[in-house]
Amino acid sequence: MLQASPRVALFVTCLVDLHRPTVGFAAIRLLEQAGCQVEVPRAQTCCGQPAYNSGDRDTARDLALGILEAFGGYDYIVVPSGSCGGMLRHHLPTLFEDDPNLRARAEALAARTYELVSFLTDVMGLERVAGAASGTVTYHDSCSGLRELGIKAQPRRLLEALGVTVKEMADPDVCCGFGGTFCVKYPEISTRMVSDKSADIAATGAETVLAGDLGCLLNIAGRLKREGSAVKVRHVAEVLAGMTGAVPPIGEAG
Amino acid sequence: MLSTSPAFKENARKAINDAGLQKALARTKPQFHGKRAKAVAGLPEFERLRDIGRDIKNHTLAHLDFYLETWAANVERAGGQVHWCASADDARAAVLGICERVGARTVTKGKSMISEELGINEHLEQHGITPVETDLGEYILQLRHEPPSHIIGPAFHLNREDWEESFRRAHTDLPADRVFHERRDILTEARAKLRARFLAADVGITGANFLIAETGSSVIVTNEGNGDLTQTLPRVHIVLASLEKMVPTLEDATNMLRLLARSATGQDFSVYTTFSTGVRREGDLDGPEEYHVVLLDNGRSAMLGTEFQDMLRCIRCAACMNHCPVYNVVGGHAYGSVYPGPMGAVLTPTLIGVDQAGNLPNASTFCGRCESVCPVKIPLPKMMRHWREREFERHLTPATVRTNLALWGFVARRPGLYRLVTRIGAGALGWLGRRRGRLSRLPFAGGWTAGRDLPAPEGDTFFARYAREQRGKGGRA
Incomplete structure (x- = not known):
């Protein structure tokens, strides 16, 4: 049964903390508008994906222990990223296969963890968010959000309810080539993948490209700007929270 | 095939700059994606069928010893012979032994990835026996002395002009100025060349898509019919199969076949699906006098009971590589091993060692598209991650x-x-990129900035700003 005012812990994520704090504030605004009490546990750092996906399970496990400590006791943990959200929801418990107690704690935490837009729609049941917006956007489905968390229609629905026109690119579900450490380990392949993505984005004629993951967005913005494209790049939460005035698009000066 | 997997990065760079290859790879989307999607959409129970396929394979692997013995007994009952081969060397020796015993001079071959894994052609040639590839793709690759780049479309990396050029160079008995008006003309020429070879062959070698325990049969699917001519015309039929091709019953094979063609080519069913059981019986109109199965292990049984066991469910449909954004950019040869793409990234380290093949499980963004189309739901990204763990444990990570x-x-x-370091980092990068909102160059970030700008951070970290705001509100956090 959904509580009237659930206590929600925001998992900020490294990239939002370091690169684009506005996304974190947009998440807080959206959650509060949805009636949640939002807290930001201070002891958080990283979900551990860089270690986990590099085969370094010990470091990933240490960080996971820190997450279990910092995020216990909340009704929900909400993450403005499908990638970090997928890490907490699907992979964290696998780090404690040898310890039934920790595994149970990790599973309990995983079950309470949601990506931001999925939480607003699937858990809080929102059909629309406050405010209005206009213009044409295209939406890139980040891989983890799409395939690990089933996020596809939710952001589009909220955007359209705001008054935004969503114009689909070809293959919105194909990876942009970011892939965490992949983009620096195999830069030529990554660059080629993001070039294909930027071409698909440009072909829509949309003014703005949105996604729910900063990793993809930095990659896509980096390529579009290198190509001299005028397409704006933003995290979906900035648009949904009506905070596009607070910060210039990714990769652009104010 | 000599592995060039350690040179994957260099191979990939060349592939990206190879205009012909990129032209060929651009066919992936129309040729594979759309057709598979349409075939899947046309079968409402496809998702349930994937679960059934996974369960059939899991059950078989859990009782593999039983099914192997049952199958082998049934092969022998039908007059066939099973050659149990632990290693590639054993399998090469078994094939050569059969060919030499029957005095074979020419051997026709249907498409078989196990044949590539074993390097059968080179081995036979070294012993004076001529192998003739009869699958069109394999045939041109044999003319060009190239390995396959794709497990179901071996010559997928070639364009029509490559075919014409190779045929002109190889078929010197035909008029040099002949014109190939359309694709069919190439096919017709290949057919004419191959027909005589089919009739002259002493031994036919095929692969197997499935082995069926309850009947001792092997199954091949083709679209060209070359497999049937290869296995029915010569006196001796040799099947090359690895042990995970096993399914318990004909019913199981039928379910797997429903998954295979849809996942592979988007067909409901392949044009030819052929079941072979033993030798020609009295009264049979055709069939071989000898039926051999060279059953290969080559490291596979060692995967049982490990985190890589699920890989043995693979039915070699190629959906994973067709839908892999990395394969789509670099093609199959860049992987430098027999099996490319996501399934190869998991299987190859088993075959040649993760010290040789380490690049392959690393060259993935873990986008998960491969797993999402796999007909038997193999968790490919998870297993690539397991290889990275093995690398890390063995200090092979750079x-x-x-x-x-x-x-x-x-x-x-x-x-x-962490708060302190991120504040310094965000502040410094934010300051550097303050004028344009991005950086075009940055020390130690050449991998990123060679092909794209680095968007500049806002400047302050979230936590610094949040702490300030909370202090402003009277310190709530």
Whole structure:
């Protein structure tokens, strides 16, 4: 049964903390508008994906222990990223296969963890968010959000309810080539993948490209700007929270 | 085939700059994606069928010893022979032994990835026996002395002009100025060349898509019919199969076949699906006098009971590579091994060692598209990650990566220190990029900035701003 005012812990994520704090504030605004009490546990750092996906399970496990400590006791943990959200929801418990107690704690935490837009729609049941917006956007489905968390229609629905026109690119579900450490380990392949993505984005004629993951967005913005494209790049939460005035698009000066 | 997997990065760079290859790879989308999607959409129970396929394979692998013995007994009952081969060497020796015993001079071959894994052609040639590939793709690759780049479309990396050029160079008995008006003309020429070879062959070698325990049969699917001519015309039929091709019953094989063609080519069913059981019986109109199965292990049984066991469910449909954004950019040869793409990234380290093949499970963004189309739901990204874990445990991960990870791990374990480091980093990058909102160059970030700008951070970290705001509100946090 959904509580009237659930206590929600925001998992900020490294990239939002370091690169684009506005996304974190947009998440807080959206959650509060949805009636949640939002807290930001201070002891958080990283979900551990860089270690986990590099085969370094010990470091990933240490960080996971820190997450279990910092995020216990909340009704929900909400993450403005499908990638970090997928890490907490699907992979964290696998780090404690040898310890039934920790595994149970990790599973309990995983079950309470949601990506931001999925939480607003699937858990809080929102059909629309406050405010209005206009213009044409295209939406890139980040891989983890799409395939690990089933996020596809939710952001589009909220955007359209705001008054935004969503114009689909070809293959919105194909990876942009970011892939965490992949983009620096195999830069030529990554660059080629993001070039294909930027071409698909440009072909829509949309003014703005949105996604729910900063990793993809930095990659896509980096390529579009290198190509001299005028397409704006933003995290979906900035648009949904009506905070596009607070910060210039990714990769652009104010 | 000599592995060039250690040179994957260099191979990939060349592939990206190879205009002909890129032209060929552009066919992936129309040729494979759309057709598979349409075939899947046309079968409402396809998702349930994937579960059934996974369960059939899991059950078989859990009782593999039983099914292998049952199958082998049934092969022998039908007059066939099973050659149990632990290694590639054993399998090569078994094939050569049969060919030499029957005095074979020419051997026709249907498409078989096990044949590639074993390097059968080179081995036979070294012993004076001529192998003739009869699958069109394999045929041109034999003319060009190239390995396959794709497990179901071996010559997928070639364009029509490559075909014409190779045929003109190889078929010197035909008029040099002949014109190939359309694709069919190439097919017709190949057919004419191959027909005589089919009739002259002493032995026919095929692969097997499935082995059926309850009947001792082997199954092949083709679209050209070359497999049937290869296995029915010569006196001796040799089947090359690895042990995970096993399914318990005909009913199971039928379910797997429903998955295979849809996942592979988007057909409901392949044009030819042929079941072979033993030797020609009295009264049979055709069939071989000898039926041999060279059953290969080559490291597979060692995967049983490990985190890589699920890989043995693979039915070689190629959906994973067709839908892999990395394969789509670099093609199959860049992987430098027999099996490319996601399934190859998991299987190849088993065959040649993760020290040789380490690049392959690393060259993935873990986008998960491969797993989402796999007909038997193999968790390919998860298993690539397991290879990365083995690499890390064995200190095969590059030193710079390990050092960076250790440094980052040290900081990330300490939230206070982490706050400080991120503030300095965000501040510095924000300041550097303050005018344009991005950086075009940055020391130690050449991998990123060679092909794209680095968007500049806002400047302050979230936590610094949040702490300020909370203080402003009277310190709620």
